[in-house]
Every structure is written in structure tokens, then in C-alpha cells.
Amino acid sequence: MIITLKDNVQKEFAEGVSVYEVAKSISEGLAKSAICGKLNGELVDLTTTIDKDSALEILTFNDDEGKLVYRHTAAHILAQAVKNIFPTCKLTIGPAIGNGFYYDFDFKTPITADELEVIEAEMKKIIKANFKLERFVLSREEAIKLMKQYDETYKLELIEGLPEDSIISFYKQGDYVDMCRGPHLYSTGMVKAFKLTSLTGAYWRGSENNKMLSRIYGTAFDKKSDLNEYLEKVEEAKKRDHNKIGRELGFFMTDENIGQGLPLLMPKGAKTVQLLQRFVEDEEERRGYMLTKTPLMAKSDLYKISGHWDHYKDGMFIIGDETKDEEVFALRPMTCPFQYTIYNNGIKSYRDLPCRYGETSTLFRNEASGEMHGLIRVRQFTISEGHIVCAPNQLEEEFKGCIDLIYFMLDAIGLREDVTFRFSKWDKNDKAKYIDDEEAWAKAESTMKVILDHLGLKYTEAIGEAAFYGPKLDVQTKNVYGKEDTIITVQVDMFLAENFDMTYIDENGEKQRPYIIHRTSMGCYERTLALLIEKYAGAMPLFIAPVQVKIISLTERQIDLTKQIKQELMSKGIRCELDNRNETVGYKIRSAQLDKVPYMVILGDKEAEMNVVSVRNRKDGSLGTMSLNDLIAKIEEEVKNRIK
RNA sequence: GCUGAUAUGGCUCAGUUGGUAGAGCGAAUCAUUCGUAAUGAUUAGGUCGACAGUUCGAUUCUGUCUAUCAGCUCCA
Numbered sequence: 181m182i183i184t185l186k187d188n189v190q191k192e193f194a195e196g197v198s199v200y201e202v203a204k205s206i207s208e209g210l211a212k213s214a215i216c217g218k219l220n221g222e223l224v225d226l227t228t229t230i231d232k233d234s235a236l237e238i239l240t241f242n243d244d245e246g247k248l249v250y251r252h253t254a255a256h257i258l259a260q261a262v263k264n265i266f267p268t269c270k271l272t273i274g275p276a277i278g279n280g281f282y283y284d285f286d287f288k289t290p291i292t293a294d295e296l297e298v299i300e301a302e303m304k305k306i307i308k309a310n311f312k313l314e315r316f317v318l319s320r321e322e323a324i325k326l327m328k329q330y331d332e333t334y335k336l337e338l339i340e341g342l343p344e345d346s347i348i349s350f351y352k353q354g355d356y357v358d359m360c361r362g363p364h365l366y367s368t369g370m371v372k373a374f375k376l377t378s379l380t381g382a383y384w385r386g387s388e389n390n391k392m393l394s395r396i397y398g399t400a401f402d403k404k405s406d407l408n409e410y411l412e413k414v415e416e417a418k419k420r421d422h423n424k425i426g427r428e429l430g431f432f433m434t435d436e437n438i439g440q441g442l443p444l445l446m447p448k449g450a451k452t453v454q455l456l457q458r459f460v461e462d463e464e465e466r467r468g469y470m471l472t473k474t475p476l477m478a479k480s481d482l483y484k485i486s487g488h489w490d491h492y493k494d495g496m497f498i499i500g501d502e503t504k505d506e507e508v509f510a511l512r513p514m515t516c517p518f519q520y521t522i523y524n525n526g527i528k529s530y531r532d533l534p535c536r537y538g539e540t541s542t543l544f545r546n547e548a549s550g551e552m553h554g555l556i557r558v559r560q561f562t563i564s565e566g567h568i569v570c571a572p573n574q575l576e577e578e579f580k581g582c583i584d585l586i587y588f589m590l591d592a593i594g595l596r597e598d599v600t601f602r603f604s605k606w607d608k609n610d611k612a613k614y615i616d617d618e619e620a621w622a623k624a625e626s627t628m629k630v631i632l633d634h635l636g637l638k639y640t641e642a643i644g645e646a647a648f649y650g651p652k653l654d655v656q657t658k659n660v661y662g663k664e665d666t667i668i669t670v671q672v673d674m675f676l677a678e679n680f681d682m683t684y685i686d687e688n689g690e691k692q693r694p695y696i697i698h699r700t701s702m703g704c705y706e707r708t709l710a711l712l713i714e715k716y717a718g719a720m721p722l723f724i725a726p727v728q729v730k731i732i733s734l735t736e737r738q739i740d741l742t743k744q745i746k747q748e749l750m751s752k753g754i755r756c757e758l759d760n761r762n763e764t765v766g767y768k769i770r771s772a773q774l775d776k777v778p779y780m781v782i783l784g785d786k787e788a789e790m791n792v793v794s795v796r797n798r799k800d801g802s803l804g805t806m807s808l809n810d811l812i813a814k815i816e817e818e819v820k821n822r823i824k
Numbered sequence: 825g826c827u828g829a830u831a832u833g834g835c836u837c838a839g840u841u842g843g844u845a846g847a848g849c850g851a852a853u854c855a856u857u858c859g860u861a862a863u864g865a866u867u868a869g870g871u872c873g874a875c876a877g878u879u880c881g882a883u884u885c886u887g888u889c890u891a892u893c894a895g896c897u898c899c900a
Binding site for chain 2: 290292293378379380381382383386387388392393394395397423427428434435436437439440495514543545547548549550551552553556557558561563645654661663665666667668669700703704706707732733734735736737762763764765766767768769770771772773774780782784785786794796801802
């Protein structure tokens with residue numbers, strides 16, 4: 181029997197050889213670090229035996245899939261520990277995730293975070309006991325019987341969702357049995373380092389209509405030092421949390437009298453957003469976008485045409501009571517219907533297409549109370565919104581143009597390396613959320629897929645993440661907690677042109693239905709600002725720094741000079757502030773440094789006499805003296821290059 | 825909306841097993857006029873998130889609400 185190993189190495193083995201034995205034949209070291217096998221593309225246990233010619237890869241903790249299996253076993257150890265301490269709790273599911281694992285339990289009486297330590301201690305005992313994870317399979321009927329015996333009602337519910345003829349696998353470690361696809365580590369003692377990180381709530385099967393369970397999160401590594409390094413990294417990342425330093429540095433604030441999800445941008449935050457907004461508006465104009473400025477609210481009639489009234493009403497702030505025969509308005513949650521109304525003003529010819537509308541648009545969405553988060557999730561936000569109305573044969577070119585613009589923007593603010601793409605599709609079973617027209621969705625999604633593939637974009641697919649009117653290409657980023665959010669989106673809309681009866685006259689004088697792209701250049705400014713604060717830990721790149729230069733006087737004698745220098749810098753469009761406080765120069769430098777101001781100009785008798793300025797950079801410290809013109813040239817050059 | 829936690833001067837946090845509170849930073853004032861990450865002194869600042877209830881008395885106990893945080897769900 182021939183087994184094809186890594187790098188196409190082929191080796192002869194006797195039938196019935198186990199994955200572990202193959203690993204051992206390669207090297208003792210590999211056998212020691214082996215976690216599981218990948219046999220003909222399927223993940224398998226080390227104890228799995230092979231009885232025919234196969235391709236086999238031995239996975240270790242260095243492989244992503246190896247990490248998942250390792251952490252999945254850690255999740256089972258967690259569940260065993262919890263069962264030991266709380267025998268009445270019921271098991272649900274416990275997968276490995278990005279940086280660790282979790283397990284959801286239904287406790288008779290909810291536990292508190294303090295009890296995680298007790299559970300950790302129990303897990304250590306289980307690891308020390310080094311139980312083997314023994315796999316066995318049962319028919320569906322036998323599986324039901326076993327789970328009834330253990331009174332695991334959630335597992336029973338899972339089994340009920342499986343086909344009649346399913347063969348269901350279980351893993352047993354000590355006296356703990358869990359229904360699980362596997363694979364797993366050979367024994368519990370192979371888990372070298374773990375930590376339970378948090379206790380939260382989570383809905384059974386991810387639906388808010390179901391019971392809320394207790395979720396315990398943890399992580400595991402094959403080395404204690406790597407675990408500590410990871411935990412430190414997480415702590416470091418939290419120090420960049422925009423919600424903390426954005427407030428400390430005076431970018432934004434909130435107030436309980438104003439309300440949830442309604443942040444106030446303070447002078448620094450407002451300045452950076454203004455700079456981003458001007459940058460986007462100017463670039464869009466260069467790329468043929470026409471500026472619109474449309475109302476922040478409209479009568480319900482508009483949203484009834486667009487479909488928002490049927491599919492997005494819960495997300496809107498509505499003014500007036502329909503049942504009382506009043507005129508009902510709603511604050512706009514999106515700009516589309518307004519720009520479509522502009523398009524429909526007058527007959528459009530194919531010569532008018534593509535018609536690119538852009539607007540710096542303030543939107544209102546009535547998010548549920550628990551969903552707000554700093555500047556990332558808010559109830560009022562301002563977005564570089566736009567819609568491109570085009571002929572079908574222009575769609576691909578226009579879509580490409582959107583992607584090109586997005587790359588341009590991401591490069592400018594330095595986030596290009598931090599994003600991933602997600603192709604967001606509809607969920608045909610969710611009739612309430614989506615316009616119900618299977619044929620149109622299929623067409624929209626396949627059209628979009630062709631374009632994405634032509635562009636050669638790498639993307640993941642997500643069912644049920646589309647907008648109610650069409651599929652989306654979402655540009656995803658992660659915040660300091662590792663939570664993913666959409667920063668930018670491009671959407672193909674095959675419905676609203678119909679709803680608004682939008683048309684153009686083609687070359688043959690016939691009325692045609694245009695395609696529409698919904699898109700944003702930089703996403704909403706609040707969220708983008710949040711991500712920038714986290715990316716740069718509050719030290720904004722020079723071209724969007726709210727204050728670029730802090731001018732520091734050494735003694736009272738320089739006060740007039742500082743004012744004069746400020747005037748000259750401001751006349752060149754350089755944003756600067758004075759620090760003429762009666763403090764030592766060291767104190768004022770420290771203060772500017774903590775404020776993350778990119779450049780400091782220090783003026784004393786010496787500089788006044790020699791007609792130069794002393795310059796300091798927040799990153800490199802003192803740069804010595806130079807003429808004011810040289811400093812201006814240096815700053816202008818850096819601003820021109822943006823983050824490069 | 826759901827689960828859990830939190831709310832004390834502008835900020836970060838002590839504290840009171842029920843008798844209305846303190847520190848550091850910051851601010852103001854005064855002195856100092858200083859050479860690249862903290863000069864010194866003085867002063868002012870709090871109905872302890874809001875509203876009810878229990879109590880002779882509530883910042884402390886109970887309830888409701890509001891806001892904030894983590895997660896779920898939802899989403900730009």
C-alpha cells in the first residue's frame with residue numbers, strides 16, 4: 181500500500197497502519213508534535229488506520245487546521261470539567277474558533293465569572309489524568325438512546341436534524357462522552373497551555389428566538405510562552421481601543437442626555453473627518469461623480485416604493501403615527517431612494533450613462549440598544565455614499581472603477597493590508613429580510629460573481645449577509661478585539677430600478693432598465709475614524725492629523741515669535757497650535773508627545789537670533805534646527821505622500 | 825432586544841459592614857523664564873448616574889430607568 185506524504189514523497193506501508201505510526205516512521209519529533217492527520221483531504225485522528233493507497237498529511241500546531249483540532253480538544257476538556265463541577269448542566273456545542281475555542285452550556289443556575297478559575301483548576305486535573313479520547317460511532321437510533329440516557333436534550337435536538345441513516349460519532353474521555361465529528365488529540369495530556377478568557381451569553385443555534393446559553397471562551401497553545409505572548413498581545417491591542425483612546429485624546433465623547441449611539445465629534449475628531457471627507461469628495465469629483473445634496477428625511481411614500489417600509493422599517497426612526505391618519509415621515513437610513521429620484525428627473529439617454537452620483541450623506545438607523553459600540557456602531561453616521569446608474573454592458577467596468585477607488589482610499593489611509601473581502605449573498609429562507617424573487621437574486625449573484633472572478637479578488641462567501649435589495653461585496657476589517665466589521669461595501673441592485681421605474685433610452689430609441697451599483701469610497705467616517713485611531717494608536721498620519729505642529733515657547737520672550745510662526749504655517753495650510761503655557765520645555769514636549777502631535781517646533785532665544793526653528797518629530801525625537809521654509813517644505817512633502 | 829458586568833470631582837481610581845467622601849493627574853492663581861518626555865506652592869471642583877422604596881438617617885440596601893463595557897443577535 182502506497183501513502184503519498186508531503187511534497188509528494190511516496191512510501192510503502194502495510195495495510196492497517198495508523199496515522200500515528202506513519203508520523204513515527206517519518207521522525208520521532210513529528211510523532212511527538214503530531215495532532216491529527218489529513219487523509220485524502222479529510223481530517224482524521226492519529227489512531228485512524230489506513231487500508232488503501234492514500235494521500236496523508238501529518239498536521240501539527242503549526243498548521244491552521246492542527247490548531248483547530250488542538251483547541252477543539254481543549255473545548256472538550258472544558259466541557260468535561262464543567263460537567264464534573266455542575267453535573268446538571270446540559271451540553272450544546274463547543275467549536276474551535278479563530279484564536280481559541282468556546283463551549284456553550286445550559287446551566288440550571290447561571291455561573292459567575294469567578295467560577296472560571298474553579299473550572300480551570302478542574303481542567304488541569306483532567307489534563308494531568310491524560311485521558312485518551314476514544315472515538316466510537318453509533319447509528320442514529322442508538323445515538324438518540326445514548327443521549328436520552330445522558331439527558332442531553334440539546335444533543336438530541338442536533339441528532340433530530342440529521343438524516344435517518346446517519347452514522348454519528350462520539351468521543352469518550354474518562355467518563356465524559358460528547359457527540360462530536362472530531363477529530364481530536366490522542367489524549368487530554370497533549371494540551372500544554374490554556375486559559376479561559378471570558379464568560380458571556382449566546383443564543384442556542386444563534387437565533388434570538390431561542391434560549392440564551394452561557395458561553396465560556398478560552399484559548400490554548402502548545403507552549404506556555406506562546407499563550408502568554410498571545411495574552412499580552414491581546415492586552416496590548418486593547419490599549420489601542422478607539423473607544424478608550426479616542427475619548428482620552430479628545431476625538432469624540434458621548435453624553436447620556438444625548439443618547440446611545442450618538443457620539444459627539446470634538447474638534448480633533450471633527451477635523452480629521454473633515455479632512456477625510458474633503459479628500460473623498462475631491463477624488464470622487466476627479467472620477468466623474470456628480471455631487472448631490474438630498475433631504476435627511478422623506479414621507480413614508482418614498483420608502484414604500486423603495487421597499488424599506490417592508491424590509492427595513494424596524495431600522496428606521498419614524499415621525500408621525502400612521503394609524504392616526506397623520507403625515508408620516510422617516511429619517512433616511514440610506515441615500516438610494518433620494519438619488520434615484522434625482523435620476524428620474526427628466527428622461528435619460530444611454531449617452532447620460534454611466535450616471536455617477538456621490539453624496540456625503542448623513543444616515544439614521546435605529547439600532548437595537550445593545551448593539552452600539554463607540555464610533556463603530558452608531559445610530560447616526562455620515563457616509564461617502566453614491567450610486568452608479570449604468571447600462572448592463574457598463575456594469576463590470578463601473579464595478580471595477582469602484583474597486584479601484586476603494587484601493588486608492590485604503591492605500592491613502594494605510595488600511596489596505598488590513599482588509600479582507602466578503603461576497604455577501606441573500607438567504608432564500610429569510611423572506612422577511614429580502615425581496616422575494618429567486619430568479620432576480622440568482623442573476624444578480626451570478627453577474628456579481630463573474631465580475632469578482634474577473635477582478636481576481638480573493639473573497640469569502642457569506643449567506644444571509646446581503647442587503648435586502650441585492651448582493652454585496654463587503655470590505656471587512658477587524659477591531660482591536662478581533663471583531664469583524666464592514667468598512668466599505670459595493671452592491672449590485674437589480675430591484676430598485678424596477679421599483680422606481682428607472683429607465684434610459686437606448687441607441688434604438690427603446691426604453692431600457694439600467695443596472696445600479698450602490699457603493700461607498702471610504703465607508704462611514706465615524707467607523708473609519710475608529711479604525712484609524714486603533715490602527716495608529718491615536719497618532720494620525722500627518723495628512724489627517726487634527727493638529728500637525730505644536731509650537732512651543734521656551735520663555736516669555738518668544739511669545740510674539742511663536743504667534744508669528746503660527747501665522748506663517750497657517751498661511752501655508754498647516755494646522756498648528758501654540759503652547760505658551762508657563763511650564764518647562766520638557767513639560768510642554770511631553771504634553772505634545774502624549775497628545776500624539778506629529779511635529780513640535782521649539783523656539784528659544786537661540787532660534788530667534790539665528791532665524792531658524794528647532795524641530796521635533798513625535799516618532800524620531802529631535803531633528804535639530806532648520807529654516808522655517810525647510811520645515812514647511814518637509815511637511816508639504818509628507819502630506820503629499822500621505823502615509824507612504 | 826438578550827446574558828453578564830460597571831457607574832464616586834474634567835480624567836484614572838481609593839473609600840464608607842447605612843451617619844452625605846479622599847488621592848494622583850488635570851484646571852485656576854502665584855512664584856519661577858527654564859534647552860528636548862513631568863518646576864514648586866496655593867486654591868477651587870463632588871446633592872457618590874437618575875428616580876422611587878425601606879430606614880430616624882441612603883452614596884452604601886431594594887426596585888425601576890439611563891448610560892458605559894464584553895459577548896450574542898443585528899449591522900455601514
